[in-house]
Amino acid sequence: MNTLFFYFSILLGFLASDKPKLTINIQNIESIQGKIIIGIYSAEEGWLEKDSEIRHYRVLVSKNTEQLIITDLPKGDYAISMYHDENSDGICNLNFIGIPKESYGFSNNFKPKFSAPKFKDCKFSLSEDQEMSIKLVD
Known part of the structure; x- marks a missing residue:
């Protein structure tokens, strides 16, 4: 019986390591209204396009x-985008030239200058448990 438990424990260990834990600390939240909307992408194709994320999360502020x-991402390469939907309208509000009016952030804390970032700018590899901080910018 103990041998069966031992093998079962090893099997569960192998299965668990297939999906590492990613902990994201979201920093610089200026107001406690609304939600943080997070999109996780796995390829350049579809990067930052609505409904093309492989995972989508909402965090109540x-x-x-x-x-x-x-804990539901398999090992692989990813990029994260997020914004603070302060008015809870479900969209990232932009000004007349297309710059976000709500705080936003990207993995690697990439700060775009004149255009949206590319997938490669925000890409990271998830192969084991990992913790990252993303600082929202205005």
């Missing part, structure tokens, strides 16, 4: 730093 723990 209750303090100036929030944490999201993701």
Whole structure:
């Protein structure tokens, strides 16, 4: 019986390691209204396009730093975009020239200058449990 338990434990260990834990600390939240909308992408194709994320999360804001723990991503390369939907209208509001009016952030804390970032600018590899911080910018 103990041998069966031992093999079962090893099998569960192998299965668990197939999907590492990604912990995202969201920093610089200026107001506790609304939600943080997070999109996770796995390729350049579809990057930053609506409904092309492989995962989509909403975090209710209750303090100036929030944490999201993701356990359903297989090992691979990803990029993250997020914005603070303060008015809870479900979209990232833009000004007349297309610059976000709501705070936003990207993996690698990439800060775009004159255009949206490319997937490669925000790409990271998830192969084991990982913790990252993303600082929202205005």
